[in-house]
Amino acid sequence: MKKSFVVLLLNLLILIGMSPAAYSQIGLRGGINLSTFVGEDVSETKDLMGLHAGLSFSIINIGPVSLVPEIYYAEKGTRFTEQLWEIQNPDPNNYDLDPDYELEFNLAYVExxxxxxxxxPFLSTKVVHPYIAGGPVFGFRLDCSISFTGTTTEQEIQDCADENFSDLETAFKESDRGYVLVSGIDFQIPLLGTLTLDARYYRxxxxxxxxGENDDVYxxxxxxxxxxxxPF
Incomplete structure (x- = not known):
């Protein structure tokens, strides 16, 4: 996995370096994720809030169309109750859980x-430029942890490799892939650069x-x- 990530990152940097417009199209991006798990083997989930931050590079511009590779640190996961027992069925004698506990899975990726x-163009002005975008996303997992919060207990955080849930470290794949759909607006400010606001859906x-079982989770x-x- 690490070798594949390095190769993909090097290819991205080479592509950026070959573009004469690369240095005038570097963008900083940051925002908030509302993430969850979906699939036939997932039930009663709640959204989990996380950080999403990184860089974008507009390397090819032909009229209104651009190719924009990006790289982000993205926090994902979900909140639910009793789902852990469906995923792994840990020995309850090894871990004392509040009967009304809430469980969080926290995953971090480079995406x-x-x-x-x-x-x-038909919706644009000199300052405001609406756009749509979409494409594939490749993710590489950096971290995996579990936290428990009960009505009578304080929050406790454990790494997925903890001895009580060691199978989760190998059960969760180290990579992810999917697609993203984007709708946003560029606000071009003369001499100051461009501000961008967008909303994204990732699947x-x-x-x-x-x-082998209960693995229809995305x-x-x-x-x-x-x-x-x-602006330069």
């Missing part, structure tokens, strides 16, 4: 979307767990992002 961005296409999230593109 690389490759977007085709299309501005909408995973790769199962998060492959243990990432899904909605992200609201604010960005700034350098």
């Amino acid at each position: 690389i979307p490759v977007l085709a961005k299309v501005r909408l 995973g296409l790769s199962r998060l767990i492959e243990n 990432n899904q999230n909605i992200t609201l992002m604010l960005g700034y593109t350098l």
